[in-house]
Amino acid sequence: MEALDNKCPACGAKIDFNPKNQKWDCKYCGSKFTLEEMQKYQNASSKEENKKEETKKSTKKEETEDLDVYHCKNCGAEVMADENTTATFCVYCGSTAILKEKIMEGTIPTQIIPFKNVKQDAIEKFKQLSKNRPLMPKFFNDSKNIEKISGIYIPFWTYDLNVSGNIDFNYNRITTWSDSHYQYTKTDTYLSKRNSHMNFEKVLVDGSSRFDDDLMDSLEPFHYKGLVEYNHAYLSGFLAEKYDVDEKKAIERAEKRAMNTAIETTRKTITGAVATVSKNKLNIKKIKNDYILLPVWMVNVKYKDKTYTFAMNGQTGKMVGNIPLSMKRTVAFSILIFSIVEVITCIVLYMI
Template sequence: MTRDIETNEVTVEFDTECPSCAASIAFDPASGLLECPYCGYRAEIPIPEQQQDTIAREINFHDAQARGNFDWGVEKKRIICEACAAETIYDALQVADTCPYCGSHQVMEASASDTLAPNGVIPFAVTKQQAGEAFHQWIKGRIFTPSKAKKSAKPDAFQGVYMPFWTFDTNTMSHYSARYGINHYYTDREGKTQVETKWYRTSGIYQQHYDDYLVSATNRYDRDMLAKIQPFDSNNAKGYKPEYVAGFLAERYSIGLDDGWRIAQQGIHGDLDSQIRQEIRMRHRADHVQSLQFSTTHDDITFKYVMLPIWLSSFQYKQKLYRFMVNGQTGKVGGDAPISPLRVAIAIMLTMLVIGIFYVLFGESSYY
């Protein structure tokens, strides 16, 4: 079941309308100011009166039971894409005629609905031009991608979107039991080296603190694609202000707090599995670890609901859609690209040729 966020209702006196020409102003990543793209009007983003409001604050997970509504601080409208069903949040003054996810023009304004606003945001630091340049270098370096596909990828089609993420802090304590093996080497009667593994049982407690464990709050993209552009420095996320998202799209979260925490627990469990195995190897100087079982308790759980900046792009090649992302904080690029079977075949043949040459030069010499 999806849960809402407990937070205080806030009033933000902010209007996206330019006071000079009545156009829609937007946040500029290059200057960190609010700017009007038509008349050049510029304004600084006010600094919060309370110092603790400058950064995204942690919210106690277990206390988040009584939930209050929280608006976005400025009038918004909700747009639905009839082609891919994406829901996007726009400023009321923004024109929405193209879906940023699939490029479809079949978009329509939906009826207003209660939407929860984040309590943290990482503002865009990478401009649209810089995102295009980073994307151009990335696609240029894809050696298995056909040249025609590289030419058809239009980096100027990037759209800046704030995507929803949950972050979780937790102190973990894991009680574990396992078997570890230590290799013993000896020489048999024929003079050959043999190995014998002796097995032992062990148990113990392993403690670990997780800070800002990141979980995507959208199911729009697979986690592998989002992982390609990470990490984000979410520890320095600013307290949410509508000025930071002005002029950009913001995706509505589709994975609630409870589901997000379950996903985080699964990821933390896998990470702890690796860490505990490494701990056993180091403590006992073991060569193998088997039959590891452990149970974990989580204490002092806190969370944040933050919006992370991502530049999106997509293009079609041979009737197939390829999506790309650029980290709006660091400029790291990730995505899928078409593969040329011919280039892959050539690479395989060259690899086999190198292996064959290596064997001829060095393999036969071992017989002498």
């Protein structure tokens, strides 16, 4: 098995995937190649090869040569990169103490959403964070504060789930009326039985334990229309992470999310009252699961000796992360708003 080499079919130099035109651009000779062309020159894995890989999952030997795996001594993270992309630091902890290991275990992703935006887009998005956010510290969004910015394919598990079964709700209907002396309040409690059935397609669960689940959740939605068959040619110029959360463990989160939505959807059929679940006999069945890679720009920011992690959806450009609050601005704004509202309410109260 040949090592994956992302070399320009024309001049043989290093060649990267360009999200702007979804092609492989050679910086040296200016040639542009589509996936088909790359496959023709045996740069990318062909469909047959992918299938072959899938069938030979148990024999990991072939895969081991495909990708370099960097192992961080500091935090234990594992980062994949093709041999032309050199990881010089750990994207999770920033440590430079990383070891290159040519070991790759586990399954090959079935699908991938290639990057649609470039590094500059992530920097621009970061600079725009100040928009409509008066409580952000003044120079926080300065691009000088960006320590590291890296495009990473993050592993996700997707689950097709079926939820079905019986579920009972309780709800109250309250009626009031009055005669000349008394006001009456009648509370009727009902038991409402429902049989519910629904399907979920590709419920996303972050397959990497080193990224916070809520940070990854916040990147949603990814548009699955952009999903293409996995090809490691897409990884050139980017980093990729290997999953470390087992499929059987990750499904718990998918089931929980699907269950919440199933209950909520069924509850909506009871109108005009707040219904509470009294008996839940809904069952979740897994129809199918997939291992996919999704594009994320990780932006590490250092501001006043504190580090902040931002992430941008590499497909939609949605930027997530927690922006710090400026104490000074928060206090000043509170006082300002309070005084304005106080004056207005005083005037209004006086006018009435």
